Amino acid sequence: MPPPSIPIPTTSKHRPTSSLTDQPPAKRGKTLVEKAGEVKGQFAQSTSIRHVNAPNKSSIPARSTLSASTNRTGSSYPPQASKNASKPSVAIVSHKDGRVSSLSALNSAFSKVTLQDQPELEEDQSLSYCETTGAAQPKTPRPLQSSQIPVSTPKKNLDTSVVKFQAPSLKPRANSSPQKSPTRPLFMSKDTNLLAPIAWEQGAIDKRLEHMQNMFETMKSQMDGTNFESKGMKDIIELLKTRVAELDAERNRLTMQIDNFRDQLSAANEQTREASLTAEQDRRNHEIEVDELERKHRYQLEDLESQHKRVIHELERNAASAQDAIRRETRDEIDLLIRSHNELLAEVKSRLTGELEQERAERKREVDEITAQRDAQLTASATDIGQKEREAAMVREELDRKAAEIERERILRQNIEGKLSEVAANTIALEAANSAMKAKMDFLASDNEAQSQAFADLRTQMLQAQQAAELANEKLRAEETLRRKLHNQVQELKGNIRVFCRVRPVIGDDDKKPAVINFPDQNDESKEIIVKGDEKRSAVGNVTAANHAFSFDRVFDPTSNNSDIFDEISQLVQSALDGYNVCIFCYGQTGSGKTHTMSSPDGMIPRAVTQIYESAKNLEEKGWSYKMVGSFVEVYNENINDLLGKAEDLDKKKHTIQHEGNKTTITDTETVELDSADRVYEVLKRADGNRTVAATKANSRSSRSHSVFILSLVGVNGQTGEKSEGTLNLVDLAGSERLAHSQAEGDRLKETQSINKSLSCLGDVIGALGKGNKAHIPYRNSKLTYLLQNSLGGNSKTLMFVMVSPMQDHLSETLTSLKFATQVHNTHIGTAKQKKSQ
Numbered sequence: 001m002p003p004p005s006i007p008i009p010t011t012s013k014h015r016p017t018s019s020l021t022d023q024p025p026a027k028r029g030k031t032l033v034e035k036a037g038e039v040k041g042q043f044a045q046s047t048s049i050r051h052v053n054a055p056n057k058s059s060i061p062a063r064s065t066l067s068a069s070t071n072r073t074g075s076s077y078p079p080q081a082s083k084n085a086s087k088p089s090v091a092i093v094s095h096k097d098g099r100v101s102s103l104s105a106l107n108s109a110f111s112k113v114t115l116q117d118q119p120e121l122e123e124d125q126s127l128s129y130c131e132t133t134g135a136a137q138p139k140t141p142r143p144l145q146s147s148q149i150p151v152s153t154p155k156k157n158l159d160t161s162v163v164k165f166q167a168p169s170l171k172p173r174a175n176s177s178p179q180k181s182p183t184r185p186l187f188m189s190k191d192t193n194l195l196a197p198i199a200w201e202q203g204a205i206d207k208r209l210e211h212m213q214n215m216f217e218t219m220k221s222q223m224d225g226t227n228f229e230s231k232g233m234k235d236i237i238e239l240l241k242t243r244v245a246e247l248d249a250e251r252n253r254l255t256m257q258i259d260n261f262r263d264q265l266s267a268a269n270e271q272t273r274e275a276s277l278t279a280e281q282d283r284r285n286h287e288i289e290v291d292e293l294e295r296k297h298r299y300q301l302e303d304l305e306s307q308h309k310r311v312i313h314e315l316e317r318n319a320a321s322a323q324d325a326i327r328r329e330t331r332d333e334i335d336l337l338i339r340s341h342n343e344l345l346a347e348v349k350s351r352l353t354g355e356l357e358q359e360r361a362e363r364k365r366e367v368d369e370i371t372a373q374r375d376a377q378l379t380a381s382a383t384d385i386g387q388k389e390r391e392a393a394m395v396r397e398e399l400d401r402k403a404a405e406i407e408r409e410r411i412l413r414q415n416i417e418g419k420l421s422e423v424a425a426n427t428i429a430l431e432a433a434n435s436a437m438k439a440k441m442d443f444l445a446s447d448n449e450a451q452s453q454a455f456a457d458l459r460t461q462m463l464q465a466q467q468a469a470e471l472a473n474e475k476l477r478a479e480e481t482l483r484r485k486l487h488n489q490v491q492e493l494k495g496n497i498r499v500f501c502r503v504r505p506v507i508g509d510d511d512k513k514p515a516v517i518n519f520p521d522q523n524d525e526s527k528e529i530i531v532k533g534d535e536k537r538s539a540v541g542n543v544t545a546a547n548h549a550f551s552f553d554r555v556f557d558p559t560s561n562n563s564d565i566f567d568e569i570s571q572l573v574q575s576a577l578d579g580y581n582v583c584i585f586c587y588g589q590t591g592s593g594k595t596h597t598m599s600s601p602d603g604m605i606p607r608a609v610t611q612i613y614e615s616a617k618n619l620e621e622k623g624w625s626y627k628m629v630g631s632f633v634e635v636y637n638e639n640i641n642d643l644l645g646k647a648e649d650l651d652k653k654k655h656t657i658q659h660e661g662n663k664t665t666i667t668d669t670e671t672v673e674l675d676s677a678d679r680v681y682e683v684l685k686r687a688d689g690n691r692t693v694a695a696t697k698a699n700s701r702s703s704r705s706h707s708v709f710i711l712s713l714v715g716v717n718g719q720t721g722e723k724s725e726g727t728l729n730l731v732d733l734a735g736s737e738r739l740a741h742s743q744a745e746g747d748r749l750k751e752t753q754s755i756n757k758s759l760s761c762l763g764d765v766i767g768a769l770g771k772g773n774k775a776h777i778p779y780r781n782s783k784l785t786y787l788l789q790n791s792l793g794g795n796s797k798t799l800m801f802v803m804v805s806p807m808q809d810h811l812s813e814t815l816t817s818l819k820f821a822t823q824v825h826n827t828h829i830g831t832a833k834q835k836k837s838q
Contacts, residue, residue: 265391266828272388273826279381280549286374287546290367291536297363304352311348315341396525413479420472420621427469430462497798498553499825501529501818502565504593505558506806515808519557529555529804531814550818552825558806562597566607573608575797576713577615577626579724581662583731583791587759587821588803589813590735597801598709598732599684605709605730609680612713612728623719628674629712632687633666635784636705637754643687643707644670650690657787663727664710664790674711704751706758706784707732729791733759733784736813758784763820765792770827800824 319341506514516532533546554568569584576582584604586594598604609628616626632643633655640655656667672683691707711728734755761782768777769792779789791798802821804814 265395268388268391270826272385272392275381275384275388279378282377283374284546286370290370293363293366294540297359300359301356304356308348308352312345315345409479416472416475416479417621420469423465423469423472427462427465430458430465434458434462497792497800497824497827499800499802499821500554500556500565500568501550501552501802501804501821502556502560502593502597503529503558503804503806504596513808514806515811515814517804517806519555522557526555526557527551527553529818531811531818533815534811548815548818550822552802552821562600562602562604562607565597566604566611569604569608569799570611572797572799573611573728574615576711576726576728577612577619577715577724579715579726581727581729581790581796582799583729583788583796584799584801585729585731585733585788586801586803587733588735588801588817589805589810591810592735592803592805592817594732594735594801594803597803598730599688599707601681605684606680608728608730609674609711610677612711613677616715619715623717624715625718626713626715629671629714630674630680630683631666631669631671631710631712632683632707633669633710633787634691634705634707635758635787637751638758638783640666640783640787641690641705642666642669643690644672644683645690647690657783659789662790662796663725664787666787704734704748704755706734706755708787727796729788731788733762736817758782761785762788763823766824766827770823 319338503517518530518532519526519528520530521528528549528551531548531550533548535543535545537543556565572582572584586598588594596603609630612626612628616624616628619626634641634643636651639651640657641650642653642655645653653668655669658665658667672679674680674683687707687709691705709730711730713724713726713728715724715726717723736756736759761778762785764778764781765785779785785792790796800821802817804817
């Protein structure tokens with residue numbers, strides 16, 4: 001019969017004060033051999049203890065449940081001796097009672113056993129089992145089960161590894177007292193509440209160990225599942241990171257490809273233009289060479305003919321002298337001289353004719369070779385041009401697609417505006433019905449439930465209508481933002497510097513021969529113009545005239561009016577309202593129609609201001625409010641005059657140009673707030689009266705200065721807080737003219753020289769802009785270029801109008817203007833920047 005188990009209190013007042021794993025290594029530094037020796041010594045002190053060797057299969061649990069506990073008075077178990085601390089805390093029972101209480105010593109030994117001692121205990125024999133009877137024979141106790149608590153395997157290379165040992169055998173004493181019947185266990189001391197002796201209940205321990213094993217398995221399976229899920233999530237995250245990196249690399253690669261394609265397209269366009277210019281220059285050089293050869297041939301032929309005539313004249317004179325000298329000689333000699341003269345004349349004529357035919361054949365062969373080479377070069381150039389034209393057609397298709405998208409957005413915006421108008425009308429009707437209902441309710445002055453419900457329904461409808469209006473306004477604002485973005489993209493695709501050409505019609509005062517000007521694609525894109533040069537007669541009598549072909553962004557024939565032209569530039573005016581710098585200037589010889597295009601009652605300035613007023617009024621529904629301020633100045637003989645100031649102050653006040661960022665200001669000039677569209681006509685009339693004009697041989701009223709109309713636009717959106725600042729510069733340049741044609745004298749001569757100098761500086765600035773950022777741009781060489789610095793330097797959208805006269809007498813000036821416009825058309829500047837803030 002196994003001994004009774006030791007009752008261990010587990011209440012809150014008697015729970016163990018420490019555990020085996022809580023003790024630091026310094027406090028449990030003894031080895032298991034030393035602890036076993038202490039147990040043996042303590043057992044030997046007892047006179048009634050029987051020692052039985054435990055079987056080899058038993059083992060002691062790593063964590064003993066016989067840990068020290070607190071007694072009722074708060075002291076720890078086992079009780080410590082108050083007087084002699086060196087004595088072991090063992091409760092001894094006298095031999096007379098036959099009871100041995102060595103459990104305190106056993107408990108103390110078990111409390112010193114750590115987790116590191118478990119492998120040793122599992123390999124060694126278990127400690128002896130003690131009974132409290134004296135004379136009875138030793139019994140073989142039940143083997144203790146191996147510990148089921150998992151412990152970490154100690155590292156082999158550590159110095160603190162477990163030392164293997166053999167537990168000593170505890171043999172019974174020879175004079176042990178005879179076995180007595182078990183008696184009721186007594187308390188071991190006054191300081192403890194444990195009963196002695198204590199026996200192990202193997203069944204309870206097995207159940208507890210099995211329970212702990214089940215809990216451990218459950219916890220381990222949960223930890224394994226959690227670790228597996230964590231590993232899976234980490235793998236998924238790594239895959240997603242890899243995919244994101246691949247997508248970023250693909251996006252960067254596509255972006256680089258797009259940039260490369262754009263660079264290739266720009267380079268192809270540049271090569272096309274260069275090839276066209278080279279082909280044109282080669283053709284002209286070939287024509288000049290052919291004309292030179294024909295002229296040399298004609299001169300040689302004339303020299304030969306004159307030499308032949310001189311020879312004949314000399315021979316005739318010699319013959320007459322001979323006849324007078326030898327009149328008295330015989331007629332035979334005279335006949336002989338005449339025959340000799342005729343033979344010599346025939347021989348000279350035959351020789352000269354042969355040389356002439358040979359020279360003519362040689363020159364014809366050279367002309368044929370040059371013509372064949374020119375045709376081959378023209379064929380190659382035409383092939384390259386065809387390829388470039390196909391590439392340009394693809395770009396034009398892209399532009400048309402963008403334009404179609406903008407048109408769809410415009411139609412959508414119109415539909416939304418129509419719906420907004422309907423919602424506004426419904427809101428007004430609901431408000432009127434609401435007012436009528438309120439009046440009716442006040443009149444009835446009752447709390448009728450039906451009337452209250454009707455009023456609530458009307459109020460709900462009114463709120464819904466207001467919410468619908470708010471949603472429509474929000475959508476309109478979003479559509480306006482999208483429209484501005486797409487509009488700017490289309491303008492950037494078209495180029496930030498564009499060139500239009502306009503040929504004015506023949507007016508009644510033109511009584512001379514008109515020039516031959518053709519428009520080959522008039523019914524298609526209207527981008528080409530061909531001007532026929534002066535006629536030239538060759539040495540062989542052929543009459544030829546060179547054709548000069550030019551290509552621009554848009555060409556207007558003499559039948560076009562100002563309305564057609566403004567339809568093309570209205571998009572640039574809209575860009576000024578969106579917050580960009582926009583410059584439109586007219587260039588051309590005097591009398592080509594620049595002032596009529598810009599400042600006439602239906603010209604670009606009045607139409608631009610009218611469009612801005614209409615657009616600003618439409619944008620008021622979307623929360624925008626604009627303030628427009630205009631100024632008008634002229635550049636005359638490298639001086640700046642205020643055309644809106646007093647007439648007596650012209651050429652007296654000193655005005656300076658100041659550039660601050662992307663904004664240009666002129667000091668001490670009068671500005672006029674344009675609060676209505678009619679106000680601009682007053683400004684134009686006032687400026688036209690102060691502008692410097694004079695009559696020349698080329699034009700009865702020639703503009704002798706460059707006029708610049710500056711319109712500043714400041715817009716604020718009260719709903720979104722956005723702010724935009726745009727500037728529209730409309731420039732009417734003075735007419736370029738040759739001194740030989742205008743026959744200017746005195747002050748007119750000085751004016752003409754100043755005008756030509758400023759226009760030459762304008763050409764130098766545009767030429768420098770075409771070379772890129774590395775070239776120096778001479779803005780300060782002229783007041784005109786310095787005033788237009790922000791309009792030409794890449795921060796604005798620029799449009800140049802080249803005005804062409806249709807008269808044959810102006811053909812030289814016309815070709816010069818078209819060549820300058822081609823130079824401007826081939827210039828590429830940077831992207832315009834929008835002046836917009838939040």
